[in-house]
Amino acid sequence: GAGVSQSPRYKVTKRGQDVALRCDPISGHVSLYWYRQALGQGPEFLTYFNYEAQQDKSGLPNDRFSAERPEGSISTLTIQRTEQRDSAMYRCASSPAGVESNQPQHFGDGTRLSIL
Amino acid sequence: DAKTTQPPSMDCAEGRAANLPCNHSTISGNEYVYWYRQIHSQGPQYIIHGLKNNETNEMASLIITEDRKSSTLILPHATLRDTAVYYCIVRPFNTGGFKTIFGAGTRLFVKA
Numbered sequence: 001g002a003g004v005s006q007s008p009r010y011k012v013t014k015r016g017q018d019v020a021l022r023c024d025p026i027s028g029h030v031s032l033y034w035y036r037q038a039l040g041q042g043p044e045f046l047t048y049f050n051y052e053a054q055q056d057k058s059g060l061p062n063d064r065f066s067a068e069r070p071e072g073s074i075s076t077l078t079i080q081r082t083e084q085r086d087s088a089m090y091r092c093a094s095s096p097a098g099v100e101s102n103q104p105q106h107f108g109d110g111t112r113l114s115i116l
Numbered sequence: 117d118a119k120t121t122q123p124p125s126m127d128c129a130e131g132r133a134a135n136l137p138c139n140h141s142t143i144s145g146n147e148y149v150y151w152y153r154q155i156h157s158q159g160p161q162y163i164i165h166g167l168k169n170n171e172t173n174e175m176a177s178l179i180i181t182e183d184r185k186s187s188t189l190i191l192p193h194a195t196l197r198d199t200a201v202y203y204c205i206v207r208p209f210n211t212g213g214f215k216t217i218f219g220a221g222t223r224l225f226v227k228a
Contacts, residue, residue, distance in 0.1 A: 004159070033216065042203055042218030043160065056215060091159055102148050102167070105216065107159030 002026060004108035006092050012114045015084060021077045021111045025094030033093040033105060034067055034077050043091055043107075049075060050098050079113075087115045119143070120204045125223040128198075134191040136222050138204030141185045146208045149180060151189045153200040154221070160203065163189065194226045 005024040013019055025032050031050055035043035045059040051072040060066070064082075069075040079086055089112050093105035121139040128134040140149065148167050152160040164171055164178045166187075171178045177190040191198055203221040 035218075042201075042221055045215045045217060048215070059215065089157070093159075102165065104150060104152075104162040104165060105160075106162065109159050110157070112157075 004092055004094050004106055006090075006108040006111050008111060009109070010112050010114075012116065013082060014116050015082060017082055018078065018080045019082055019113065021079075021090050021113070023075045023077070023092030023094075023108060025073065025075070025092070026096070026106055029094035029096050029106075030072075030098050031095040031103075031105075032069055032075050033095075034075070035091045035093065037089040037091055037110070039089075046077070082113075082115045084115045087113055089113075119147075119206050119217065120219055122202070122204055122219060122222045124220065125225065127225045127227060128191075128194045130196060130226055130228050131193055134189075134194040134198065134224060134226065136189040136191075136202050136204075136224065137186065138189070139186045140204070140206045143184050143206050144208065147206045148208075149178065149184075149187050150205045150207060151176070151178065152203045152205065152218075153198075154203070155197075155200040160218075163202075194224075196226050196228060198224065199226045200224060 007022045034046040037043045047067050048056040049069040064080045067077045089110045091110040093107045095103045095105045097103045148165050150165040151163040154160045166178045180187045201221040201223050203218050
């Protein structure tokens with residue numbers, strides 16, 4: 001499809017394990033965002049990439065969370081030593097231009113992460 | 117914290133216009149108003165955005181007050197499938213506009 005693709009759709013893992021969540025943005029999109037969404041709440045910003053450059057990571061909760069986008073396309077959000085409080089829906093969004101434009105973001109359907 | 121304030125929920129009769137308000141009294145001159153909606157567990161869906169002029173597209177109309185401190189999203193003929201959470205966001209379009217802050221949104225119930 002032509003939309004933002006995230007994988008896996010569901011991830012269940014035991015506390016203490018590392019997880020890697022993948023985002024494949026819309027082809028050619030410059031900007032890529034990661035969000036976390038708790039049940040009943042709006043998406044919470046985590047980090048932003050412009051091409052391969054991570055330009056804002058102020059929303060990452062702590063140093064167990066990291067993200068990369070090495071070739072300016074696919075991005076991976078990694079959570080190390082997972083804790084139960086990390087359980088949430090993780091969403092990725094992409095936008096065709098940089099933040100200097102007014103182009104909207106296009107969201108994927110997310111990865112639901114459950115930590116046992 | 118979100119820079120917008122929305123009512124937590126609203127009802128609308130099917131076929132009638134749904135008017136969703138949003139207050140953004142601290143909006144800056146370089147900030148656009150964006151509306152997204154989220155149906156069930158799907159990802160947020162972009163609806164419309166504007167700076168100061170009213171905007172219309174195939175989904176909705178956006179009315180922004182002259183002082184830009186509030187706006188209204190209008191779904192002209194609401195259907196049951198428009199039941200969703202609607203988010204109003206303000207975001208700058210130049211340097212520094214990385215962070216997009218969603219509030220709790222308005223949960224719109226369209227009733228038959």
